[in-house]
Amino acid sequence: EEPPVIAAASDLQFAVTEIAAAFTAETGQEVRLAFGSTGNFATQIREGAPFQLFMAADETFIAQLHAEGLTRDAGVPYAEGRIVVMAPHGSALKPDATLDNLARLLETGKLGKFAIANPDHAPYGLRAAEALRHRGLWDRIQPHLVLGENVSQTAQFALSGNADGGIIALSLALAPEVAARGDHALIPQDWHDPLLQRMVLLKDAGPVAEAFYGYMQSPPAREIMVRYGFVLPEEG
């Protein structure tokens, strides 16, 4: 029997990989992880993808799948995502929680490109747009935007040196590989709607997936999630 496949939003890359390793170490059971876009996973699940557990970046997808009877239940929220403004070392942009530096660069015409995820479909992109709107920068920043397909790609844009910075997930910014490349500042939680992330067991879920589902809610997993900057439901 092959280990179950778990579909996870790409902002979970680092956290869930580490949790899965811990899970295997603890239980001796293995899971296979597939990271990708939440929307794609939802479509694939409708077409019969053999995932047993789905960890979405946006809980609305879970609700839809539940309504269509494809999930075991309504699932549980497992985290709330946070966004940061991040700039690579040596950038003109100096990240600050209030985006003042970004605003100044915009005014003085010193800002180059600025990366966010595509707000049309990427949850992190939508929240980034809300935050920029809240700060009153949305209209002026338009000519500077480059749009990533998802939040990981946005991070690549922001940190490759070709953009002055961008807004990405805190969970990515805390990953050592990313953190090493620049500085970030957490954007206030009330500048955007919450990024409520929910996971759900799918109809065909087996015992190992169930065990992992449980493990995700256990203290060791929660500890890892916190380390990667996720706000956990109870702490909300």
Added chain:
Amino acid sequence: MTLTVTLRAEAPIPLDLAFAVAPEELLALVGPSGSGKTTILRTIAGLWRPTTGRVAVDGECWLDTAAGLALPAHRRHVGVVFQTYALFPHMTAAQNVAAAMDRPDHTEAARLLDLVNLHGLSDRRPAQLSGGQQQRVALARALARKPAALLLDEPFSAVDRATRERLHAEILALRAHLKMPVVLVTHDMNEAQLLADRMVVIDRGRLLREGTTAAVMADPDALRALGIREVAALLPATVIGAEEDGLTRLDTATGPLFLPGIDSPPGTRLRVRIMAHDVILSRDRPMGLSAQNILPCTVTAIRPGDGPGVMVHLAVGDSVILARITRRAAAELALQPGDKAHAVLKSMSVARDHIA
């Protein structure tokens, strides 16, 4: 295995003709460049389809537009030598030859390549062969098929004289052996006359003249269409034997003929091509000439040409030979049909390639 061909088409060239070739018969298809010879061969082979037409071999019908029948080329049992050779560039000479066999037989392929004088070149690809060598591979390939009809489109045009003569002999031997009809397209009248039993002269897609080679070659109209001045007759002869000075004695209906360079054994029946312009006429038997062959004969007809020459038809036993002399000479000799005369023929004016 008679091959019968009837065809009619409007485009790309108006064609309208019919002919037949018996098994073991070799038909020469002659005519000016662009008159439709290749197109006719392509029709027989199934590579071109006329508006209406019928092609049959030995009762087996290959094409019958009336009946809506058209056998694809690969199911017609023909051997074709294309004007452009069309060798397979990725195969060696031997592979090209073997490609035409139903089951490749490399010994046989080697034998055929020897036959066309290509010994030792069987592993060369076409690009490594000279023009004449390629043409001979094409001939070997056509023969390899053991075809029900052999179609040769100027198959010796790029081959030197010596090789050509050798190939002529091979074709004649094979034809008798395989009992197949052969259609030969050629611009070389000597070749046509020596090899062919019958000739079809075409011009602009139409049959101008058809008949035995002797008859066609004696017909000034047909020859004019071909732009030919060399009329010749074929005199049947039997080899008697070699004389000590190297000449060979042959018997004809009217007496002995001494010719050089004949290797055939005594008893062999030959046809000697005697060019009309090579024959000198004399009323009396001439004396003291270097010419060795003086054949008594009877004048049967004197036909004026459109130039300064006349064609004198001479009966020599059952055969006819032709003498083309000037009108002036005819007048001086005062020849009349029925007169006795002597045809003077040099031994040396009959070249080896005029004997088949």
Added chain:
Amino acid sequence: MTLTVTLRAEAPIPLDLAFAVAPEELLALVGPSGSGKTTILRTIAGLWRPTTGRVAVDGECWLDTAAGLALPAHRRHVGVVFQTYALFPHMTAAQNVAAAMDRPDHTEAARLLDLVNLHGLSDRRPAQLSGGQQQRVALARALARKPAALLLDEPFSAVDRATRERLHAEILALRAHLKMPVVLVTHDMNEAQLLADRMVVIDRGRLLREGTTAAVMADPDALRALGIREVAALLPATVIGAEEDGLTRLDTATGPLFLPGIDSPPGTRLRVRIMAHDVILSRDRPMGLSAQNILPCTVTAIRPGDGPGVMVHLAVGDSVILARITRRAAAELALQPGDKAHAVLKSMSVARDHIA
């Protein structure tokens, strides 16, 4: 504009020869199939590079391996007719011809196509032309270049007799007009002898014999290599005028010659090709023969061949004619060098294509 050629190579074929062609001169390159003729033309044209060699025209050096010089083909001013025609398939006949001009001149292209008897076919693509028609387009294209040297690789092999004669005349006229050296590869000895001033006989890449056409064609060794039995001499003659019966009177060093079918105006100097096997010898002037031309001459040499024939060399004024007669006849006539004799020649045995 003399073309000089020296070349040596080991592969693909061992080649080792040298020759030169003067401006206005036509050199026939003859030899068995596969002997290297095409390779030599390709060397001159710059399409093949020998191990060592030199090719120069009129002092301009095209190839000099010693000096490390090799002009690319497009900078050598040659006109080439390829054995396989090599027409551009995407161009019409006229476009093919114009493609060889530095600045396309469609009037000139049309004129050249007329010259090769292709009037009305100038808008056809090669695929829509017969073999002989394609060959003539190739000839027109080679001429269109107004080359410093014309290289012809069996340029008339696919063309019918009448057209061929016409093309012979055009080539001769052009050569005189353009003053270029011409190298002609052919298997047709008649063609070679009529058109060529000199001949080079090659065999397996080596020069076997080189000399004036008359000399080479009188050399039994050279002829044997070519598989040829038709020795001939060229007798210079001047046209006097047409007689009323259609024969033309010509003057030679030894008296008048009456030949049919000569259209050239009085005063034209011609060369009449007299085949050795066509000449009959007689000690006394023969009487009562249909043959019109009886030329007094002196025996200069009697050379035995290796067959039953001997070659009698006859002085006719400054020229030489050859008579090939049987040894038996020579013995009967008891000919000795220095003897007077009469060469008997039929008017009709000199065909129109034997006069140039």
Added chain:
Amino acid sequence: MDWTALTLSLELGLWTVAILLPVSVLAGRWLAYARFPGKGAVEALVMLPLVLPPTVFGFYLLLAFGRNSPVGTFWQDTFGHQLVFTFEGLVVASVIFNLPFAIQPAQRGFEAIAPELREAAATCGMSPWKSLRKVELPLAWPGLMTAMVLTFAHTLGEFGIVLMIGGSIPGETRTIAIAIYDRVQAFDMRGAGIMSAVLVAISFTTITLTYLLSARIGRRLA
């Protein structure tokens, strides 16, 4: 280095090539020789898999082959398992997506054969099948080569379709392209670099060898 993913990609490439070789021979030959009105349209049709972004094309394929589709239902009934999210599904999608790369060059390969050689083959008594084997395939070989190498290389690098149809299941549908993509997404530049280098090296070797052998194979087909 994810060797499983690499093996999977190579297998996918080989299967795709193996299936597309006969397809491109038949379709390419037909398009090369047939003359009919609307041929240009058919040739354009063959190109269409290219014009949509692979992920989108994959998305539509997923709908077309998914478990709610007639094709998906048929496959399920016939083979007892679904088509999408399996290796078979990847092969099918890859074959469809690579049609343009396979058919066009093959067609040009057949078009380059002089008609007189096909005629010579027929008059040598070769059936169309034998003519194909002995004359046309060897002569069209360079075109077929191009078709196969383009297809193989493109299959290795294909990402969007494979992701949509396959779902990136490790060991089953996660190809080396997806694995490298994941490494890049995870900012694991070292891992991505190693995988890329290995993939490029293997591809380079394979394709070079293919070219070196191809002349020989082309000849041996004769």
Added chain:
Amino acid sequence: MDWTALTLSLELGLWTVAILLPVSVLAGRWLAYARFPGKGAVEALVMLPLVLPPTVFGFYLLLAFGRNSPVGTFWQDTFGHQLVFTFEGLVVASVIFNLPFAIQPAQRGFEAIAPELREAAATCGMSPWKSLRKVELPLAWPGLMTAMVLTFAHTLGEFGIVLMIGGSIPGETRTIAIAIYDRVQAFDMRGAGIMSAVLVAISFTTITLTYLLSARIGRRLA
């Protein structure tokens, strides 16, 4: 319907084709005629842009052309603006990525020309340049056609590289492929369907017309 994105894609396709046509003629001709050891390796090299997933290839291009790279610096100094995240950047990336599609079929096209025809061109006094124009281009035309149509179609559908190098800037680097992808991701199936249909229809028409005209162009080149 995002007409701006469509126009952008068509422009990108045309630019790519326009640049790759001369490149593929030169490189394809050289590879077709030249004989040298290691030619198989050069041909394999040309294929390599295909074997990496486009997004990854795009990522490496982003690093190679980025503003900290020598290329990026040079571009900035020469043209006064950066190369990545601009239309020019897309064109450059697209040209590189399409090299295999352009060069291989062009090479086969040149290889299909009988050597005797090039020889005839030379003895007709045509310089290599004139021979190319009058003889080789018309005869290699089918191969060049394939090269150009594959390149054009593939550029329309290309997503990964365009996204990485371009950054999906509306009106500048957001091509129709990205726009359609975004619609699909946003579950706007109607919008995605309409855009896909328009793209397919326009591509189909363009390619069909190209094929129909190509024979004529090929001839007129003569």
